[in-house]
Amino acid sequence: MANDKSSMQLITRGILSENPIFKLALSMCPAVGISTTVMNGFMLGVAVLFVQVFSSVTISIFKNVIHPRIRIPTYTLTIATWVTVIDLVLAAYLPEAYAKMGIFVKLIVAFAIITMRLEMFACKEPVKDSFWDGMGMGLGFMIGMMVIGFVRELLGSGAILGYDVLGFKPLLFFILPSAGFFVVGLMMAFFNWIEVYYKRTKGLK
C-alpha cells in the first residue's frame, strides 16, 4: 500500500493534525504522571522518540513475516526489546543522563501510542515512511509533553526549567497528577479552538 505523503508531511502530521496527546489522546496516564516540569517532559519525549522510531523501523522491516494472529505480542516484544536496549546503553555510556531519565525509559513499554503507530502505520508502509512517521509522532509527543510541562511547572512551582521566574508558588495543585488531566483537557480545547479559528479565517468549511 503506497503512501502518498512526503517525509515532511509525515512529520508535521505527527506534530499538528494528529498530535498523540492533543488529538489522538493516547498515552495519557504516563504522560500526565510525568509532565510536572519542562525538563521531565523533554526527557520522556526523547526516550519515546527513540523507541518509536526504532520499533516502527523494525516492524516495517519484518512486516511480511509477522503472522497476523500474533502481531500484538510481536509489537509488545519489539517495544520491550528496544526499551531494554536503550535502558542498558544509557546506563552504560551516559550515566549522567540515565540518572535523570532512567525511570521514564522503563515506563515506555506501557505506552499506547507506540503500539498504535505500529498497528496503524508501520505494519503496512515501507521502511522509509515508517521512519518519518515514527519521527513525527515522537516529536509530536515530545512537544506536547513540554507544553504541558511548561504550564504545570510555571503554575505549580513558579519556575521554568528549574529557574525561579515568579518567585512564589501560585498553585501546588498543578504538580499533582490529577491536575495533569485538567491541563491536558484545557489545552486540547485551546488547540481545537485555534484549529477551528484558523480554518474559518481561511474560509475552509
Added chain:
Amino acid sequence: MKNIITIVFRLTVSCLLAASVMGLCFIFTSNAKKHNEHVQEQKVIYELLGYKGGAKIPDSMALHEVYRYVITGGDKQSIGYLVPQGHSKEQGFLFVNIDLAGVLLASKAVTLSEAEALDPKVRGKAIEQAAGPGYSVKFADQTIIVTKDGKRIAYLLGGKFQGFKTFVNVMLAVDPKFTILGLEVLEHEEDPGLGAEIDQDYFKNQFKGKPFEALKAIDVVKAPLPADYLEALNGKVGEEDIAKFREQYKDKAVYALTGATISSKAVAEGVKGIVTKFAYRLNVLDKILKEQQLAVSF
C-alpha cells in the same frame, strides 16, 4: 492445528530473537555499567567527606571496608564482622563472630584480597568457610571507616528504609562522635515534585551537622522553611554564614517538604535508625577488638 503450530513456532522465534538482542546488549554494556556504578559510589563517598568536584584527596587518608553478616546456626544467631587487617595483599581480613549479647565467639584470619572482597559471591563463600559447617550466613550491610594518619575521622554508612512508596537507599557520613557530616540519597522512587525532593540540597543539608543527641530525638515540623535558612541550605551564602545557620538549627526539628510529610518523616526516622544502630554495634565491636587485642587496620 497447523495454525497453532505456526503461531507457536513464530512466537518462539521472535522471543528468541528478542532475547538474543537483549542478551548481546547486556553483555556489551555490563562492564561499563559496573564501572560507572563504582565510579559513582566513589564520587559520593568523597563528596560526603567534603572533597567536592575533584579536590585533591590526601594520601594519608584511607578507607577501610567493614562487612557485617548475620550468621544463623540451628536456633542461634550471631553477628559476623569481616574487618580488614591491613591493606597489603598478605594481611587479608579478620572474621569476628560476636553473639547477640556482645560476647566474642570466635575470631579467625581470612585470606582475601580487598579486590576479591568487593565481589559479594567470593566474600560470601569466604565467610561461610570461616563460620564453619552447619551455619548459614546472610549479608547485612557494609560500613566504611575513614582514617587520616591512622586516626578515625569519619564513618560512611549505607542503609535502606521504607519511604512513602518504595525503599529509599541512602549513604551517610558521620564523624567519630556520630554527628552527621552529610547525607546522600542514592536511590528512591518517591513522587516527582513532591517526595522526590528528598534528594534536593535544601532537604538533605538540613541533616548536616546534627549532633547525635539531637538526632536521637529528631522530629519533623510542618512549617515553611525560613527564607534565609533556605538560601544557606542551597549554598547561596558564604561558608561562614552556612556554619552559623548550621549552629543555629542543629538542635531543631527538620522542616518537612511541602506536600510530602510522610517522605520527610521516613527519611528523618530512617537516618536516626541507621546512626543509632551503628553507634551501638560499633561500640560492641570496638570493645571486643580492644579486649582481645586483635590487630585491625583502623
